[in-house]
Amino acid sequence: MPEYPDLTVYLRALAPRVLEQPLEAIRVRGPALVRTAEPALAEAAGKRVLALRRLGKRLILVLEGDLFLVLHLMVAGRLHWRPRGAPVPGRVGLAAFDFPTGTLVLTEASPKKRAQLHLLRGAAALATLDRGGTEPLEATPEAFRAVVRRENHTLKRTLTDPRLFAAIGNAYSDEILHRARLSPVALSQKLGDTEVETLRRATVDVLTEWAERLTAEAGGAFPEKVTAFREAMAVHGRYRKPCPDCGAPVQRIAYADNETNYCPCVRRAEGCSPTARSPAFSSRTGPGRWRSSRRAAPPLGRRCQAAREARPRSSPTPKRGKSVHSPVGRSVPVGFPPPKGKGQGFAMGSVRQA
Ligand SMILES: [Zn+2]
Numbered sequence: 001m002p003e004y005p006d007l008t009v010y011l012r013a014l015a016p017r018v019l020e021q022p023l024e025a026i027r028v029r030g031p032a033l034v035r036t037a038e039p040a041l042a043e044a045a046g047k048r049v050l051a052l053r054r055l056g057k058r059l060i061l062v063l064e065g066d067l068f069l070v071l072h073l074m075v076a077g078r079l080h081w082r083p084r085g086a087p088v089p090g091r092v093g094l095a096a097f098d099f100p101t102g103t104l105v106l107t108e109a110s111p112k113k114r115a116q117l118h119l120l121r122g123a124a125a126l127a128t129l130d131r132g133g134t135e136p137l138e139a140t141p142e143a144f145r146a147v148v149r150r151e152n153h154t155l156k157r158t159l160t161d162p163r164l165f166a167a168i169g170n171a172y173s174d175e176i177l178h179r180a181r182l183s184p185v186a187l188s189q190k191l192g193d194t195e196v197e198t199l200r201r202a203t204v205d206v207l208t209e210w211a212e213r214l215t216a217e218a219g220g221a222f223p224e225k226v227t228a229f230r231e232a233m234a235v236h237g238r239y240r241k242p243c244p245d246c247g248a249p250v251q252r253i254a255y256a257d258n259e260t261n262y263c264p265c266v267r268r269a270e271g272c273s274p275t276a277r278s279p280a281f282s283s284r285t286g287p288g289r290w291r292s293s294r295r296a297a298p299p300l301g302r303r304c305q306a307a308r309e310a311r312p313r314s315s316p317t318p319k320r321g322k323s324v325h326s327p328v329g330r331s332v333p334v335g336f337p338p339p340k341g342k343g344q345g346f347a348m349g350s351v352r353q354a
Helices: 004-018 123-127 141-150 155-160 170-180 193-218 305-310
Strands: 025-028 049-055 058-063 067-072 077-082 093-099 102-108 116-121 251-255 258-262 323-325 331-333
Touching: 004 049, 004 058, 004 077, 004 102, 004 193, 067 123, 116 123, 141 193, 155 170, 170 193, 170 258
Parallel strands: none
Antiparallel strands: 025 093, 049 058, 058 067, 067 116, 077 102, 093 102, 251 258, 323 331
16 A cells, blocks of 8 residues: 555655646546545546645645545555556556646556545545544654554554554555564553654654655656565565564564564564564454464574574573563563463454553
């Protein structure tokens, strides 16, 4: 699913092509694409594009007449810039938006057509699509901390929940957590101030760096290779490949049709990741049931080479349930979540506070 960096690059590429241009026509092929009936799509025809915006993961063309053309690409929706009047491609084509400068084509390379198009009139109507997520790049440290701690979730869920943070998805949350050296299953309300600030900085850095990198890669052309899997990513989509920081194989936690990738070197330098000891997470109550990969668990010693090397020789390996002193001066439990019997385990979703 296109996230902040991809959406930013789309907006940057669209600006010189459509700003101040009249939207001459909209050609829709996908029957499920348009989610609004009033105002009619025809009302957008001939209206100039006054501004381009993003609301969460939605792209917005602000049109004359207080109209907002709102596009959600969901997982597989992609935009393409073609010569004016280009046809809507068969099978994957959903719509075409004609401008004097060219045609913006929307495709969705998935049998499940989930992309959404809304035409709304007025800011109040637009606000109904706002999931409420904070823009992480605009949040002050205090605001960011408040959002992280508002609910007790795993950090993976906290980052990707559109009600908490805007425009972060599965790919960049993996990269952010790796950069922050925080476990995807660490609990948001258990983080100390220093760790939350580390998370905030990693979020800002990763999203900014990738937006700039993808902009540079596009080089002024329209971004045609928007994907969640990129060679330069540290851990996302890199299961079993070496972590760029410690060389340990990247791990995964799979759920439904998605997965989280992380390196066991996360969380703290002198101890192993809590996830490394117990890769089996599932929940009978959580919204996302997690299952570990059966092949994802080589012996702990091999998995956490960086941690082993960083630990003083005289210091015994901490036992699960005991506490160790973390680099940020807090005592943190080792080896959570505790492994449980088959079918039980750790909820990826909301977790009740102890
Ligand atoms: Zn690593």
